[in-house]
Amino acid sequence: MLNFLKKKTALIWAKKHVRKSADFKENAENYQEKLLLSLIYTAQKTLFGRAHDFENIHTIKDFQEKVPVADYEDLKPYIEKVKRGQRNILWTETPEYFAKTSGTTSGSKYIPISKEGMPFQVAGAQSALFHYIAKKGNADFVNGKMIFLQGSPELEEVFGIKTGRLSGIVAHHIPKYLQKNRLPSWETNMMEDWEAKVDKIVQETEKENMTLISGIPPWLIMYFEKLIEKNGKKIKQLFPNLQLIVTGGVNYEPYREKMEELLGGKVDIVQTFPASEGFFAFQDDYTKEGLLLLTNHGIFYEFIPLEQFGKADAQRLTLKEIELHKDYALILTTNSGLWAYSIGDVVRFIDKKPHRILVSGRTKHFTSAFGEHVIAFEVEEAMKAAVEKFPAQITEFHLAPQVNPQEGLPYHEWFIEFEKEPDNLEGFKNELDDQLRKRNTYYDDLISGNILQKLKITRLSRNAFQEYAKSQGKLGGQNKIPRLANDRKTADLLEIYKI
Structure with a gap:
Protein backbone atom coordinates (compact mmCIF):
# COMPACT_ATOMS: atom_id res chain seq x y z
CA MET A 1 0.00 0.00 0.00
CA LEU A 2 2.82 2.39 0.91
CA ASN A 3 4.58 1.72 -2.39
CA PHE A 4 1.37 2.40 -4.30
CA LEU A 5 0.90 5.73 -2.50
CA LYS A 6 4.50 6.79 -3.26
CA LYS A 7 4.03 6.06 -6.96
CA LYS A 8 0.64 7.78 -7.06
CA THR A 9 1.96 10.87 -5.26
CA ALA A 10 4.98 11.10 -7.57
CA LEU A 11 2.71 10.91 -10.63
CA ILE A 12 0.42 13.67 -9.29
CA TRP A 13 3.41 15.93 -8.52
CA ALA A 14 4.91 15.25 -11.92
CA LYS A 15 1.79 16.13 -13.89
CA LYS A 16 1.32 19.30 -11.85
CA HIS A 17 4.95 20.30 -12.43
CA VAL A 18 4.73 19.76 -16.19
CA ARG A 19 1.55 21.86 -16.39
CA LYS A 20 3.29 24.70 -14.54
CA SER A 21 6.28 24.42 -16.91
CA ALA A 22 4.13 25.17 -19.96
CA ASP A 23 4.26 28.92 -19.32
CA PHE A 24 8.05 29.32 -19.44
CA LYS A 25 8.29 27.06 -22.49
CA GLU A 26 5.78 29.22 -24.37
CA ASN A 27 7.11 32.62 -23.27
CA ALA A 28 10.83 31.94 -22.94
CA GLU A 29 11.99 34.83 -25.13
CA ASN A 30 10.12 37.49 -23.16
CA TYR A 31 11.09 35.99 -19.81
CA GLN A 32 14.75 36.08 -20.77
CA GLU A 33 14.84 39.86 -21.24
CA LYS A 34 13.00 40.44 -17.95
CA LEU A 35 15.42 38.11 -16.20
CA LEU A 36 18.49 39.96 -17.48
CA LEU A 37 17.18 43.35 -16.36
CA SER A 38 16.32 41.89 -12.96
CA LEU A 39 19.86 40.54 -12.55
CA ILE A 40 21.32 43.90 -13.60
CA TYR A 41 19.12 45.77 -11.12
CA THR A 42 20.06 43.43 -8.26
CA ALA A 43 23.81 43.79 -8.91
CA GLN A 44 23.93 47.56 -9.58
CA LYS A 45 25.96 48.32 -6.46
CA THR A 46 28.42 45.45 -6.77
CA LEU A 47 32.02 46.16 -7.70
CA PHE A 48 31.43 44.60 -11.11
CA GLY A 49 28.16 46.50 -11.56
CA ARG A 50 29.77 49.85 -10.79
CA ALA A 51 32.70 49.08 -13.10
CA HIS A 52 30.31 48.33 -15.98
CA ASP A 53 27.76 51.11 -15.43
CA PHE A 54 24.86 48.82 -14.54
CA GLU A 55 22.77 51.84 -13.51
CA ASN A 56 22.53 52.87 -17.17
CA ILE A 57 21.70 49.45 -18.58
CA HIS A 58 18.02 49.33 -19.60
CA THR A 59 18.03 46.97 -22.58
CA ILE A 60 19.83 43.87 -23.82
CA LYS A 61 21.67 46.08 -26.31
CA ASP A 62 22.90 48.32 -23.45
CA PHE A 63 24.18 45.24 -21.65
CA GLN A 64 26.03 43.95 -24.70
CA GLU A 65 27.67 47.34 -25.26
CA LYS A 66 28.84 47.74 -21.66
CA VAL A 67 29.65 44.15 -20.63
CA PRO A 68 32.10 42.27 -22.88
CA VAL A 69 32.15 38.51 -23.20
CA ALA A 70 34.43 37.09 -20.50
CA ASP A 71 36.15 33.83 -19.68
CA TYR A 72 37.44 32.70 -16.30
CA GLU A 73 40.71 34.59 -16.69
CA ASP A 74 38.77 37.82 -17.22
CA LEU A 75 36.67 37.30 -14.08
CA LYS A 76 39.49 35.85 -12.00
CA PRO A 77 40.52 39.18 -10.37
CA TYR A 78 36.95 39.55 -9.08
CA ILE A 79 36.77 35.92 -7.96
CA GLU A 80 40.07 36.27 -6.08
CA LYS A 81 38.51 39.15 -4.10
CA VAL A 82 35.50 36.95 -3.34
CA LYS A 83 37.83 34.13 -2.24
CA ARG A 84 39.42 36.55 0.24
CA GLY A 85 36.03 37.10 1.83
CA GLN A 86 35.13 40.44 0.26
CA ARG A 87 31.42 41.11 -0.24
CA ASN A 88 29.44 42.77 -3.00
CA ILE A 89 31.95 41.91 -5.73
CA LEU A 90 30.20 39.93 -8.50
CA TRP A 91 26.93 39.42 -6.63
CA THR A 92 25.31 41.12 -3.68
CA GLU A 93 26.53 38.55 -1.15
CA THR A 94 29.41 36.13 -0.93
CA PRO A 95 28.63 32.81 -2.62
CA GLU A 96 27.12 29.96 -0.67
CA TYR A 97 29.56 27.62 -2.44
CA PHE A 98 32.50 27.47 -4.79
CA ALA A 99 32.31 24.65 -7.31
CA LYS A 100 35.95 23.73 -7.85
CA THR A 101 36.78 22.54 -11.35
CA SER A 102 40.05 21.63 -13.02
CA GLY A 103 41.23 24.28 -15.45
CA THR A 104 44.07 24.51 -17.95
CA THR A 105 45.62 27.97 -18.13
CA SER A 106 43.91 29.01 -14.89
CA GLY A 107 44.71 25.96 -12.79
CA SER A 108 41.76 25.14 -10.54
CA LYS A 109 38.69 27.26 -11.20
CA TYR A 110 36.39 28.45 -8.43
CA ILE A 111 32.91 28.91 -9.85
CA PRO A 112 30.61 30.84 -7.48
CA ILE A 113 27.19 29.41 -6.62
CA SER A 114 24.98 31.89 -4.80
CA LYS A 115 22.21 31.23 -2.33
CA GLU A 116 19.78 32.09 -5.15
CA GLY A 117 21.54 29.87 -7.67
CA MET A 118 21.89 26.67 -5.65
CA PRO A 119 18.19 25.68 -5.64
CA PHE A 120 18.14 25.69 -9.45
CA GLN A 121 20.94 23.09 -9.56
CA VAL A 122 18.65 20.68 -7.71
CA ALA A 123 15.45 21.85 -9.41
CA GLY A 124 16.85 21.06 -12.86
CA ALA A 125 17.39 17.41 -11.96
CA GLN A 126 14.00 17.20 -10.23
CA SER A 127 12.29 18.69 -13.28
CA ALA A 128 13.94 16.10 -15.52
CA LEU A 129 12.53 13.31 -13.36
CA PHE A 130 9.07 14.90 -13.18
CA HIS A 131 8.90 15.26 -16.96
CA TYR A 132 9.97 11.64 -17.33
CA ILE A 133 7.33 10.39 -14.89
CA ALA A 134 4.59 12.44 -16.58
CA LYS A 135 5.58 11.26 -20.05
CA LYS A 136 6.07 7.63 -19.00
CA GLY A 137 2.82 7.57 -17.06
CA ASN A 138 4.28 5.72 -14.08
CA ALA A 139 6.86 6.16 -11.36
CA ASP A 140 7.85 2.58 -10.56
CA PHE A 141 11.44 3.55 -9.88
CA VAL A 142 10.56 5.56 -6.74
CA ASN A 143 10.12 2.33 -4.76
CA GLY A 144 13.58 0.93 -5.52
CA LYS A 145 17.15 1.93 -4.80
CA MET A 146 18.78 4.81 -6.66
CA ILE A 147 22.47 5.41 -7.20
CA PHE A 148 24.28 8.60 -8.15
CA LEU A 149 27.88 8.08 -9.32
CA GLN A 150 29.46 11.32 -8.17
CA GLY A 151 32.44 12.98 -6.57
CA SER A 152 33.11 13.13 -2.86
CA PRO A 153 30.64 15.26 -0.84
CA GLU A 154 33.45 16.32 1.48
CA LEU A 155 33.80 20.11 1.29
CA GLU A 156 36.67 22.35 2.30
CA GLU A 157 36.33 26.01 3.25
CA VAL A 158 37.86 28.92 1.37
CA PHE A 159 37.52 31.97 3.64
CA GLY A 160 34.29 30.52 5.03
CA ILE A 161 32.87 29.51 1.63
CA LYS A 162 32.21 25.78 1.29
CA THR A 163 34.14 24.45 -1.69
CA GLY A 164 34.13 21.17 -3.59
CA ARG A 165 33.10 19.37 -6.78
CA LEU A 166 29.62 20.24 -8.00
CA SER A 167 28.36 16.66 -7.66
CA GLY A 168 29.65 16.60 -4.09
CA ILE A 169 27.89 19.89 -3.31
CA VAL A 170 24.62 18.66 -4.81
CA ALA A 171 24.83 15.55 -2.61
CA HIS A 172 24.09 17.83 0.36
CA HIS A 173 20.85 19.00 -1.26
CA ILE A 174 19.20 15.76 -2.36
CA PRO A 175 15.56 15.93 -1.19
CA LYS A 176 14.67 13.95 1.93
CA TYR A 177 12.16 11.80 0.04
CA LEU A 178 15.07 10.43 -2.06
CA GLN A 179 17.59 10.02 0.77
CA LYS A 180 16.15 6.79 2.19
CA ASN A 181 16.55 4.89 -1.09
CA ARG A 182 19.84 6.50 -2.12
CA LEU A 183 23.11 4.66 -2.66
CA PRO A 184 26.04 4.40 -2.23
CA SER A 185 26.61 5.00 1.46
CA TRP A 186 27.95 8.34 2.59
CA GLU A 187 31.24 6.70 3.62
CA THR A 188 31.70 5.19 0.16
CA ASN A 189 30.87 8.48 -1.52
CA MET A 190 33.64 10.12 0.51
CA MET A 191 36.30 7.88 -1.04
CA GLU A 192 38.72 9.69 -3.35
CA ASP A 193 40.33 6.66 -5.05
CA TRP A 194 37.89 6.16 -7.93
CA GLU A 195 38.73 2.52 -8.69
CA ALA A 196 38.43 1.52 -5.05
CA LYS A 197 35.23 3.56 -4.81
CA VAL A 198 33.62 1.78 -7.76
CA ASP A 199 34.61 -1.60 -6.28
CA LYS A 200 32.90 -0.60 -3.04
CA ILE A 201 29.83 0.64 -4.92
CA VAL A 202 29.61 -2.74 -6.64
CA GLN A 203 29.62 -4.45 -3.23
CA GLU A 204 26.90 -2.17 -1.89
CA THR A 205 24.59 -2.40 -4.90
CA GLU A 206 24.93 -5.82 -6.52
CA LYS A 207 22.23 -7.43 -4.32
CA GLU A 208 19.92 -4.41 -4.18
CA ASN A 209 16.74 -3.60 -6.11
CA MET A 210 18.30 -0.89 -8.28
CA THR A 211 15.70 1.10 -10.25
CA LEU A 212 17.50 4.37 -11.13
CA ILE A 213 21.20 4.87 -11.90
CA SER A 214 22.79 8.26 -12.63
CA GLY A 215 26.25 9.26 -13.82
CA ILE A 216 28.31 10.24 -16.87
CA PRO A 217 28.61 7.48 -19.50
CA PRO A 218 32.31 6.53 -19.14
CA TRP A 219 31.94 5.89 -15.41
CA LEU A 220 28.60 4.12 -15.80
CA ILE A 221 30.36 1.77 -18.21
CA MET A 222 33.18 1.19 -15.72
CA TYR A 223 30.65 0.41 -12.97
CA PHE A 224 28.62 -1.92 -15.21
CA GLU A 225 31.70 -3.79 -16.41
CA LYS A 226 32.81 -4.45 -12.84
CA LEU A 227 29.32 -5.71 -11.93
CA ILE A 228 29.29 -8.05 -14.93
CA GLU A 229 32.84 -9.30 -14.29
CA LYS A 230 31.98 -10.14 -10.69
CA ASN A 231 28.53 -11.65 -11.24
CA GLY A 232 28.66 -13.03 -14.78
CA LYS A 233 25.31 -11.42 -15.61
CA LYS A 234 24.18 -8.50 -17.74
CA ILE A 235 22.86 -5.48 -15.83
CA LYS A 236 19.16 -6.16 -16.52
CA GLN A 237 19.63 -9.69 -15.20
CA LEU A 238 21.20 -8.32 -12.03
CA PHE A 239 18.69 -5.46 -11.71
CA PRO A 240 15.47 -6.65 -13.41
CA ASN A 241 13.57 -3.59 -12.13
CA LEU A 242 16.08 -1.04 -13.45
CA GLN A 243 13.86 1.47 -15.22
CA LEU A 244 15.86 4.64 -15.75
CA ILE A 245 19.38 5.90 -16.37
CA VAL A 246 19.98 9.64 -15.99
CA THR A 247 23.17 10.81 -17.64
CA GLY A 248 24.91 14.01 -18.68
CA GLY A 249 28.25 15.71 -19.11
CA VAL A 250 28.95 14.29 -22.58
CA ASN A 251 26.97 13.30 -25.65
CA TYR A 252 25.40 9.91 -24.91
CA GLU A 253 25.08 8.72 -28.52
CA PRO A 254 28.64 7.41 -29.03
CA TYR A 255 28.20 5.28 -25.90
CA ARG A 256 24.70 4.00 -26.71
CA GLU A 257 25.65 0.72 -28.38
CA LYS A 258 28.17 -0.21 -25.68
CA MET A 259 25.66 0.66 -22.96
CA GLU A 260 22.93 -1.40 -24.60
CA GLU A 261 25.30 -4.38 -24.78
CA LEU A 262 26.14 -4.09 -21.07
CA LEU A 263 22.53 -3.54 -20.04
CA GLY A 264 21.22 -6.53 -21.98
CA GLY A 265 17.67 -5.20 -21.93
CA LYS A 266 15.46 -2.15 -22.27
CA VAL A 267 16.19 0.78 -19.94
CA ASP A 268 14.92 4.33 -20.48
CA ILE A 269 17.57 7.06 -20.83
CA VAL A 270 17.17 10.71 -19.82
CA GLN A 271 20.02 13.03 -20.83
CA THR A 272 20.82 16.22 -18.94
CA PHE A 273 23.13 19.23 -19.33
CA PRO A 274 24.44 20.30 -15.91
CA ALA A 275 27.62 22.22 -15.15
CA SER A 276 29.19 24.06 -12.23
CA GLU A 277 27.87 27.31 -13.75
CA GLY A 278 24.25 26.11 -13.81
CA PHE A 279 21.81 23.41 -14.82
CA PHE A 280 21.01 24.35 -18.40
CA ALA A 281 18.83 21.71 -20.02
CA PHE A 282 17.40 18.22 -19.87
CA GLN A 283 15.58 15.75 -22.11
CA ASP A 284 11.95 16.59 -21.39
CA ASP A 285 10.73 13.82 -23.68
CA TYR A 286 12.82 10.68 -23.28
CA THR A 287 11.48 9.33 -26.59
CA LYS A 288 12.81 12.27 -28.64
CA GLU A 289 16.16 13.87 -29.40
CA GLY A 290 17.01 17.23 -27.87
CA LEU A 291 17.26 18.91 -24.48
CA LEU A 292 14.82 21.51 -23.19
CA LEU A 293 16.67 24.77 -22.44
CA LEU A 294 15.78 26.01 -18.95
CA THR A 295 15.09 29.68 -19.53
CA ASN A 296 13.52 30.36 -16.12
CA HIS A 297 16.33 29.07 -13.89
CA GLY A 298 18.23 32.27 -13.12
CA ILE A 299 20.35 32.23 -16.31
CA PHE A 300 20.25 34.68 -19.22
CA TYR A 301 21.62 33.14 -22.41
CA GLU A 302 23.44 34.62 -25.38
CA PHE A 303 24.67 32.76 -28.43
CA ILE A 304 27.67 33.59 -30.63
CA PRO A 305 27.81 31.92 -34.07
CA LEU A 306 30.68 29.48 -33.78
CA GLU A 307 32.48 30.82 -36.84
CA GLN A 308 32.57 34.27 -35.17
CA PHE A 309 33.59 33.12 -31.69
CA GLY A 310 36.70 34.90 -30.43
CA LYS A 311 36.37 37.83 -32.83
CA ALA A 312 36.01 41.35 -31.45
CA ASP A 313 32.93 42.10 -33.54
CA ALA A 314 31.19 38.76 -32.97
CA GLN A 315 27.38 38.88 -32.89
CA ARG A 316 25.75 38.15 -29.55
CA LEU A 317 22.32 36.73 -30.30
CA THR A 318 19.37 36.14 -27.98
CA LEU A 319 16.71 33.44 -28.11
CA LYS A 320 14.69 35.67 -30.44
CA GLU A 321 17.51 35.75 -32.99
CA ILE A 322 18.90 32.22 -33.13
CA GLU A 323 18.48 29.94 -36.15
CA LEU A 324 17.89 26.22 -36.15
CA HIS A 325 20.68 23.77 -36.94
CA LYS A 326 23.52 26.25 -36.51
CA ASP A 327 26.34 25.95 -33.96
CA TYR A 328 26.62 28.62 -31.26
CA ALA A 329 29.07 29.27 -28.44
CA LEU A 330 27.05 29.44 -25.25
CA ILE A 331 27.35 32.65 -23.18
CA LEU A 332 25.84 32.93 -19.67
CA THR A 333 24.79 35.61 -17.24
CA THR A 334 23.70 34.06 -13.95
CA ASN A 335 22.23 34.83 -10.56
CA SER A 336 25.51 33.69 -9.03
CA GLY A 337 27.48 36.60 -10.51
CA LEU A 338 28.80 35.35 -13.84
CA TRP A 339 28.42 38.09 -16.45
CA ALA A 340 28.49 37.35 -20.21
CA TYR A 341 30.54 34.31 -19.31
CA SER A 342 31.83 32.00 -22.01
CA ILE A 343 31.43 28.50 -20.62
CA GLY A 344 33.15 26.83 -23.57
CA ASP A 345 30.21 24.70 -24.74
CA VAL A 346 28.75 24.73 -28.25
CA VAL A 347 25.02 24.15 -28.76
CA ARG A 348 22.75 23.65 -31.75
CA PHE A 349 19.00 24.40 -31.68
CA ILE A 350 16.72 21.77 -33.17
CA ASP A 351 13.42 23.36 -32.08
CA LYS A 352 12.07 26.75 -30.99
CA LYS A 353 8.68 25.83 -29.51
CA PRO A 354 9.91 24.97 -26.96
CA HIS A 355 13.62 25.72 -27.28
CA ARG A 356 15.45 22.41 -27.56
CA ILE A 357 19.18 22.04 -28.08
CA LEU A 358 21.89 19.50 -28.77
CA VAL A 359 25.29 19.95 -27.17
CA SER A 360 27.47 19.86 -30.26
CA GLY A 361 30.96 20.36 -28.82
CA ARG A 362 33.37 22.62 -26.99
CA THR A 363 34.85 25.87 -28.27
CA LYS A 364 38.33 24.58 -27.36
CA HIS A 365 37.78 21.02 -28.60
Missing part, protein backbone atom coordinates in the same frame (compact mmCIF):
# COMPACT_ATOMS: atom_id res chain seq x y z
CA PHE A 366 38.09 21.03 -32.37
CA THR A 367 40.48 19.94 -35.08
CA SER A 368 41.50 22.65 -37.51
CA ALA A 369 45.20 22.14 -38.16
CA PHE A 370 44.43 22.45 -41.88
CA GLY A 371 41.58 24.98 -41.71
CA GLU A 372 38.78 22.40 -41.57
CA HIS A 373 37.39 23.28 -38.09
CA VAL A 374 35.88 19.87 -37.38
CA ILE A 375 33.82 19.89 -34.17
CA ALA A 376 32.74 17.16 -31.74
CA PHE A 377 29.19 16.83 -33.07
CA GLU A 378 30.51 16.07 -36.56
CA VAL A 379 32.93 13.37 -35.46
CA GLU A 380 30.38 11.80 -33.11
CA GLU A 381 27.72 11.68 -35.83
CA ALA A 382 30.25 10.29 -38.32
CA MET A 383 31.22 7.57 -35.84
CA LYS A 384 27.57 6.74 -35.17
CA ALA A 385 26.87 6.33 -38.90
CA ALA A 386 29.98 4.20 -39.46
CA VAL A 387 29.08 1.88 -36.60
CA GLU A 388 25.58 1.44 -38.01
CA LYS A 389 26.96 0.30 -41.38
CA PHE A 390 29.90 -1.74 -40.05
CA PRO A 391 28.72 -3.05 -36.65
CA ALA A 392 31.25 -2.42 -33.91
CA GLN A 393 31.34 -1.40 -30.27
CA ILE A 394 33.40 1.65 -29.37
CA THR A 395 34.59 2.22 -25.82
CA GLU A 396 36.08 5.66 -26.52
CA PHE A 397 38.00 7.56 -29.18
CA HIS A 398 40.14 10.64 -29.74
CA LEU A 399 40.88 12.48 -32.99
CA ALA A 400 44.10 14.46 -33.52
CA PRO A 401 45.85 15.89 -36.60
CA GLN A 402 49.05 14.32 -37.89
CA VAL A 403 50.74 17.32 -39.52
CA ASN A 404 54.18 15.82 -40.13
CA PRO A 405 53.84 12.14 -41.02
CA GLN A 406 56.97 10.11 -41.76
CA GLU A 407 55.68 9.62 -45.30
CA GLY A 408 52.82 10.78 -47.46
CA LEU A 409 50.27 13.55 -46.94
CA PRO A 410 49.08 14.75 -43.52
CA TYR A 411 45.94 13.14 -42.10
CA HIS A 412 43.51 12.86 -39.23
CA GLU A 413 44.48 10.13 -36.79
CA TRP A 414 41.68 8.44 -34.84
CA PHE A 415 42.74 6.66 -31.66
CA ILE A 416 39.98 4.12 -31.02
CA GLU A 417 39.47 1.66 -28.18
CA PHE A 418 37.18 -1.03 -29.56
CA GLU A 419 35.12 -3.25 -27.34
CA LYS A 420 34.30 -5.17 -30.50
CA GLU A 421 36.08 -4.44 -33.78
CA PRO A 422 34.16 -4.33 -37.08
CA ASP A 423 34.62 -7.42 -39.25
CA ASN A 424 35.89 -5.15 -42.03
CA LEU A 425 38.16 -2.55 -40.43
CA GLU A 426 39.20 -1.08 -43.78
CA GLY A 427 35.55 -0.67 -44.82
CA PHE A 428 34.79 0.90 -41.43
CA LYS A 429 37.67 3.34 -41.86
CA ASN A 430 36.53 4.39 -45.33
CA GLU A 431 32.94 4.80 -44.16
CA LEU A 432 34.07 6.92 -41.21
CA ASP A 433 36.05 9.15 -43.56
CA ASP A 434 33.14 9.44 -46.00
CA GLN A 435 30.71 10.32 -43.21
CA LEU A 436 32.99 13.07 -41.90
CA ARG A 437 33.36 14.46 -45.43
CA LYS A 438 29.56 14.63 -45.70
CA ARG A 439 29.36 16.62 -42.48
CA ASN A 440 32.27 19.01 -43.02
CA THR A 441 32.73 20.53 -46.47
CA TYR A 442 36.16 21.96 -45.59
CA TYR A 443 37.46 18.50 -44.72
CA ASP A 444 35.92 17.16 -47.94
CA ASP A 445 37.72 19.86 -49.95
CA LEU A 446 41.05 19.00 -48.31
CA ILE A 447 40.66 15.33 -49.20
CA SER A 448 39.44 16.07 -52.75
CA GLY A 449 42.27 18.54 -53.30
CA ASN A 450 44.93 16.07 -52.14
CA ILE A 451 45.92 18.31 -49.24
CA LEU A 452 45.10 15.53 -46.78
CA GLN A 453 45.00 11.79 -47.20
CA LYS A 454 42.12 9.76 -45.76
CA LEU A 455 42.01 9.30 -42.02
CA LYS A 456 43.98 6.57 -40.28
CA ILE A 457 42.86 4.49 -37.31
CA THR A 458 45.19 3.62 -34.44
CA ARG A 459 43.74 0.81 -32.36
CA LEU A 460 44.23 1.03 -28.60
CA SER A 461 44.40 -1.74 -26.02
CA ARG A 462 41.52 -2.56 -23.68
CA ASN A 463 41.04 0.00 -20.88
CA ALA A 464 43.46 2.39 -22.61
CA PHE A 465 41.35 5.48 -21.91
CA GLN A 466 40.82 4.49 -18.28
CA GLU A 467 44.57 4.01 -17.86
CA TYR A 468 45.25 7.32 -19.60
CA ALA A 469 42.74 9.13 -17.35
CA LYS A 470 44.29 7.51 -14.29
CA SER A 471 47.79 8.59 -15.35
CA GLN A 472 46.56 12.19 -15.66
CA GLY A 473 44.71 12.20 -12.33
CA LYS A 474 41.39 12.46 -14.16
CA LEU A 475 39.76 9.15 -13.28
CA GLY A 476 36.18 9.42 -12.04
CA GLY A 477 33.93 12.24 -10.97
CA GLN A 478 32.96 14.58 -13.80
CA ASN A 479 36.27 14.27 -15.67
CA LYS A 480 35.90 13.83 -19.43
CA ILE A 481 38.46 13.04 -22.10
CA PRO A 482 38.15 15.34 -25.15
CA ARG A 483 36.98 13.56 -28.27
CA LEU A 484 39.18 15.70 -30.49
CA ALA A 485 41.98 18.22 -30.29
CA ASN A 486 43.90 20.66 -32.48
CA ASP A 487 47.26 19.35 -31.29
CA ARG A 488 48.82 16.03 -30.34
CA LYS A 489 49.24 16.44 -26.58
CA THR A 490 46.63 13.80 -25.77
CA ALA A 491 47.49 11.73 -28.87
CA ASP A 492 51.17 11.48 -27.87
CA LEU A 493 50.20 10.17 -24.44
CA LEU A 494 47.84 7.61 -26.00
CA GLU A 495 50.62 6.24 -28.22
CA ILE A 496 51.84 3.88 -25.48
CA TYR A 497 48.48 2.04 -25.58
CA LYS A 498 48.41 1.31 -29.31
CA ILE A 499 48.25 -2.28 -30.57
